[in-house]
Amino acid sequence: MNDVARIAGVSRGSVSNYINGQKTRPDTQIKIEKAIKALNYVPNATARALKTSRSNYVIFIIPTVNTPFFSELSYHVQLELKKFGYKMILCNSNSEPTEELEYIQMANTQKVAGIITMSYADVADLVSPNIALVSIEKKVSDNFPMVISDNYQGGKLAAQKLHDSGAKHLLFASKSPIKDISSVRQQGFVDYCTENNLTYDTFLSRDIPNFIDDFRDFILENKSDHAFKYDGVFSDSDEYANAFWHILLQYDINVPADVQIIGFDAARTYQRQPTFLSAIRQPIEKIASEAVTRLLLQLPHPEQHSQKNSVTVLPVTFQQGVTTKTDRH
Amino acid sequence: MNDVARIAGVSRGSVSNYINGQKTRPDTQIKIEKAIKALNYVPNATARALKTSRSNYVIFIIPTVNTPFFSELSYHVQLELKKFGYKMILCNSNSEPTEELEYIQMANTQKVAGIITMSYADVADLVSPNIALVSIEKKVSDNFPMVISDNYQGGKLAAQKLHDSGAKHLLFASKSPIKDISSVRQQGFVDYCTENNLTYDTFLSRDIPNFIDDFRDFILENKSDHAFKYDGVFSDSDEYANAFWHILLQYDINVPADVQIIGFDAARTYQRQPTFLSAIRQPIEKIASEAVTRLLLQLPHPEQHSQKNSVTVLPVTFQQGVTTKTDRH
Numbered sequence: 001m002n003d004v005a006r007i008a009g010v011s012r013g014s015v016s017n018y019i020n021g022q023k024t025r026p027d028t029q030i031k032i033e034k035a036i037k038a039l040n041y042v043p044n045a046t047a048r049a050l051k052t053s054r055s056n057y058v059i060f061i062i063p064t065v066n067t068p069f070f071s072e073l074s075y076h077v078q079l080e081l082k083k084f085g086y087k088m089i090l091c092n093s094n095s096e097p098t099e100e101l102e103y104i105q106m107a108n109t110q111k112v113a114g115i116i117t118m119s120y121a122d123v124a125d126l127v128s129p130n131i132a133l134v135s136i137e138k139k140v141s142d143n144f145p146m147v148i149s150d151n152y153q154g155g156k157l158a159a160q161k162l163h164d165s166g167a168k169h170l171l172f173a174s175k176s177p178i179k180d181i182s183s184v185r186q187q188g189f190v191d192y193c194t195e196n197n198l199t200y201d202t203f204l205s206r207d208i209p210n211f212i213d214d215f216r217d218f219i220l221e222n223k224s225d226h227a228f229k230y231d232g233v234f235s236d237s238d239e240y241a242n243a244f245w246h247i248l249l250q251y252d253i254n255v256p257a258d259v260q261i262i263g264f265d266a267a268r269t270y271q272r273q274p275t276f277l278s279a280i281r282q283p284i285e286k287i288a289s290e291a292v293t294r295l296l297l298q299l300p301h302p303e304q305h306s307q308k309n310s311v312t313v314l315p316v317t318f319q320q321g322v323t324t325k326t327d328r329h
Numbered sequence: 330m331n332d333v334a335r336i337a338g339v340s341r342g343s344v345s346n347y348i349n350g351q352k353t354r355p356d357t358q359i360k361i362e363k364a365i366k367a368l369n370y371v372p373n374a375t376a377r378a379l380k381t382s383r384s385n386y387v388i389f390i391i392p393t394v395n396t397p398f399f400s401e402l403s404y405h406v407q408l409e410l411k412k413f414g415y416k417m418i419l420c421n422s423n424s425e426p427t428e429e430l431e432y433i434q435m436a437n438t439q440k441v442a443g444i445i446t447m448s449y450a451d452v453a454d455l456v457s458p459n460i461a462l463v464s465i466e467k468k469v470s471d472n473f474p475m476v477i478s479d480n481y482q483g484g485k486l487a488a489q490k491l492h493d494s495g496a497k498h499l500l501f502a503s504k505s506p507i508k509d510i511s512s513v514r515q516q517g518f519v520d521y522c523t524e525n526n527l528t529y530d531t532f533l534s535r536d537i538p539n540f541i542d543d544f545r546d547f548i549l550e551n552k553s554d555h556a557f558k559y560d561g562v563f564s565d566s567d568e569y570a571n572a573f574w575h576i577l578l579q580y581d582i583n584v585p586a587d588v589q590i591i592g593f594d595a596a597r598t599y600q601r602q603p604t605f606l607s608a609i610r611q612p613i614e615k616i617a618s619e620a621v622t623r624l625l626l627q628l629p630h631p632e633q634h635s636q637k638n639s640v641t642v643l644p645v646t647f648q649q650g651v652t653t654k655t656d657r658h
Contacts, residue, residue, distance in 0.1 A: 057386075057418070064404055066600050071400035075393055078421050087435075089386070090419040092407050106416075209601055239599045246605045249578070250651060269598055270568045271395050272538055276575045322579060 008035035019300045029301075036297065058086045058295065059107050061117040063095045068238065068267035068275075069282070070118070073136075075271075076288035077116060084296060086113060093119065101126050114295045114302070132298040134291045137181060145298075145310040147290045151181045154280040154316040155188020158234040158262045161278075161318050163198060165325045167232025167260050170200035173218075173244055174236050175211050178204065185236040185264060201230070205240075212243045219247050228253050231260065238263040238279055245277065245323055261323040278321035283314050290314065337364035348629045365626065387415045387624065388436050390446040392424045397567065397596035397604075398611070399447070402465075404600075405617035406445060413625060415442060422448065430455050443624045443631070461631040463623045465616060466510060474627075474639040476619045480510045483609040483645040484517025487563040487591045490607075490647050492527060494654045496561025496589050499529035502547075502573055503565050504540050507533065514565040514593060530559070534569075541572045548576050557582050560589065567592040567608055574606065574652055590652040607650035612643050619643065 001019070005012045008031040018024045018032045058081050062070045078088040089112070093099040100119050104126055107115050114132030117123075117140065124141040127133060133144045140146075162170055172189055174182060186202075193200045205214035222229040228248065235241040241263030248255055255261060256278075266281035268274070290312050320326060330348070334341040337360040347353045347361045387410050391399045407417040418441070422428040429452050436444050443461030446452075446469065453470040456462060462473045469475075491499055501518055503511060515531075522529045534543035551558040557577065564570040570592030577584055584590060585607075595610035597603070619641050649655060 064600055065394060065400045065407075066397075066404040066597060067400075068395075068397070068598060071397075071403075072395045074400075074419065075395040075421055078394075078419055087418050087420075089416050090403065090407055091416075092404055212602060239602070242598075243602060246651065268395060269397060269571075271393055273541060273568070273572060322575065 003039055004032060004035045007038060008032045055110070055112055056086045057089050057110075057112045059089045059091055059103055059112055059115045059117075061091045061093050061100055061103050061115065061119055063118065064092045065090060066092075068269045069265045069284070072267045072284050073118075073288060076285050077292065080288045080292040084292070086292075097123065104131075107131060113299060116291050116295060130303045132295055132302040134294045134298075136287060136291055139311075142309050145294045145312070147287055147294060147312045147314065148181075149282045149287065149314050149316050151184040151316075152188040154264060154282075155185040155190075155234070155236070156192040157188075157316065157318055158185075158264070158280055159189045159192035159196075159198070159200075161262060161324060162232035162234065162260055163192070163196060165260060168198075169230045170198060170232045170234070171230040172200060172202045172234055172236075173215070174204055174240055176204040176207050178236075182236045189234055212247070215240070215243055216247050219244075219251065219253075223251060223253065226252050226254070226258075228259050231258060233259060233261045234264075235262075236264050238265045238267060238275070238277055241279065241323075242277055256323050256325050260325060262318075266319040266321075274321065275319070276321050276323070278324040279319055281317045281319040283316065286314050332368055333361060333364045336367060337361045384439070384441055385415045386418050386439075386441045388418045388420055388432055388441055388444045388446075390420045390422050390429055390432050390444065390448055392447065393421045394419060395421075397598045398594045398613070401596045401613050402447075402617060405614050406621065409617045409621040413621070415621075426452065433460075436460060442628060445620050445624055459632045461624055461627040463620045463627075465620055468640075471638050474623045474641070476616055476623065476641045476643065477510075478611045478616065478643050478645050480513040480645075481517040483593060483611075484514040484519075484563070484565070485521040486517075486645065486647055487514075487593070487609055488518045488521035488525075488527070488529075490591060490653060491561035491563060491589055492521075492525060494589060497527075498559045499527060499561045499563070500559040501529060501531045501563055501565075502544070503533055503569055505533040505536050507565075511565045518563055541576070544569070544572055545576050548573075548580065552580060552582065555581050555583070555587075557588050560587060562588060562590045564591075565593045567594045567596060567604070567606055570608065570652075571606055585652050585654050589654060591647075595648040595650075603650070604648070605650050605652070607653040608648055610646045610648040612645065615643050 001012060001015050005015045010028050010031055014024060014028050015032055018029060060074065060077055065071050065074050074090060081088050091103045100123050104123065108128060108131065116134050118136045127140060129143045135144055135146045137148050170193060172186055178186055203218050205211040233244055235244060241261050245255055245261050248259055253259055263277045263279035266275055266279035330341060330344050334344045339357050339360055343353060343357050344361055347358060389403065389406055394400050394403050403419060410417050420432045429448050433452060433455055437457060437460065445463050447465045456469060458472045464473055464475045466477050499522060501515055507515055532547050534540040562573055564573060570590050574584055574590050577588055582588055592606045592608035595604055595608035
């Protein structure tokens with residue numbers, strides 16, 4: 001707090017007032033906010049809780065913790081919040097708007113510190129602009145900051161990796177409907193192909209629980225003996241890419257010698273081992289730390305929209321697994 | 330509450346007093362507890378919170394949410410708690426005793442409703458017997474109930490499945506040190522082999538982060554061309570079994586035609602699709618619901634040890650994936 005006061009050129013008392021949500025002169029406020037950003041300073045939860053009426057619980061809303069991506073993200077969000085003295089209340093919404101609404105109402109009535117959400121439902125109208133909130137991957141409204149991976153660049157990178165390692169007959173495989181980040185990932189893939197005169201096909205399964213059956217049918221229609229029509233497959237999720245891979249395995253099609261596969265997320269199924277699937281890696285630790293930082297920066301004055309509306313786009317990387325060729329091959 | 334009163338043969342007021350932790354005559358109390366158990370009755374969180382000083386937060390301590398087993402379990406624990414109006418505070422302890430102690434202290438000072446723990450650290454001395462607590466898989470002390478899968482039967486079942494589907498050269502593969510539930514699973518496997526005059530070998534990797542390298546070395550030492558010395562592998566975790574499978578794949582050894590593999594947990598990596606690995610399935614939904622029920626039953630009188638010391642052993646099943654033979658083969 002002393003550093004913030006020094007850099008802002010204001011008194012320590014002004015910084016304290018600001019952090020605890022008390023009225024501050026507009027010019028002082030701007031100076032303090034600049035200093036806070038410059039220092040990447042976040043106030044300690046316990047000190048705040050003593051002076052404000054809000055608890056040090058943060059609600060984290062996700063569709064379900066039961067996927068590698070969400071569980072790895074939850075893990076890092078909890079540890080990141082803990083660094084600053086906050087606890088994470090985990091809420092699985094199952095993408096049900098009624099569930100998400102319920103959690104948001106709970107946030108209001110129980111005076112939690114704030115919300116981090118990967119809500120897939122449209123909840124913009126339900127969220128009071130007075131609450132501190134950060135969304136990941138999908139914008140809630142212009143009132144709140146968002147943290148997102150560079151999905152477009154990820155799609156491009158996948159096409160480039162397949163191209164560089166010799167694939168000539170590319171396939172984009174996913175589940176319909178293609179929307180939101182999926183369509184952005186697809187667009188990156190398509191643009192790379194177009195720019196490099198590569199041909200590609202698209203296969204979308206139906207939107208049914210047993211969508212894997214559609215993958216299987218598609219593979220059977222496009223294989224003869226142990227050969228498959230495509231030698232490079234990109235899917236916009238690890239889940240679909242893994243499913244594709246394991247079906248090819250069952251028909252004795254050689255991965256990666258004959259077909260290379262790249263997924264998206266590269267989330268760790270187990271903490272201690274890398275994924276076997278080659279995939280575009282979302283920077284999960286960085287997403288967690290950015291989301292928490294953006295939330296904590298709002299806490300002094302959650303009602304001030306000017307601090308809120310920002311989009312942080314984080315770069316992705318390629319993670320080599322065993323489903324694409326390396327120099328060894 | 331009316332049903333409890335009727336079955337117990339006491340007044341509704343006595344039941345209400347009991348549930349809200351007020352003094353009750355010993356004989357009345359025994360009648361009410363019997364009726365509660367008979368009805369599987371659990372009091373509603375909101376009604377309780379109005380009358381007691383404790384919150385409706387329940388702390389769930391796990392080593393890390395970032396494995397399929399723990400994330401699937403967390404998912405079900407949260408939904409189960411929500412049914413009764415409780416919220417789940419998720420705590421990743423990374424198996425650090427200091428972390429677990431911190432969460433337990435937080436439970437005491439912040440007056441949470443209770444704790445569900447899969448603690449791997451020895452925290453018996455740190456937990457006040459006055460708090461409501463249920464452990465999963467590992468006993469905290471004789472003061473608290475535990476819910477656990479039938480690990481011994483799971484080991485037996487794995488050996489039996491490999492035997493029934495024609496495997497003759499069995500291997501138990503795991504990571505050292507073998508202790509706690511791992512040794513129980515191993516013992517079940519060994520006992521089945523002994524009872525049925527089957528020979529088996531045991532391979533344990535070193536206890537290092539790159540334990541997979543040891544698996545790889547072992548496989549290389551025991552293969553010639555595309556043949557592996559063993560045709561049936563059981564591992565006491567999905568993680569090790571998956572690692573084993575994927576290394577065999579990389580050396581073009583045919584699974585399940587030439588080597589069958591069975592893991593343990595059969596946790597779902599993705600909610601919408603079954604696992605590809607054949608494995609002994611822990612009844613995860615049932616573990617969650619039993620743990621929550623056992624916790625809620627303690628809430629009226631968490632200080633009464635007599636209600637606490639119980640062990641619930643849940644049966645396991647075999648889940649067919651693509652790594653063991655079916656009738657199709």
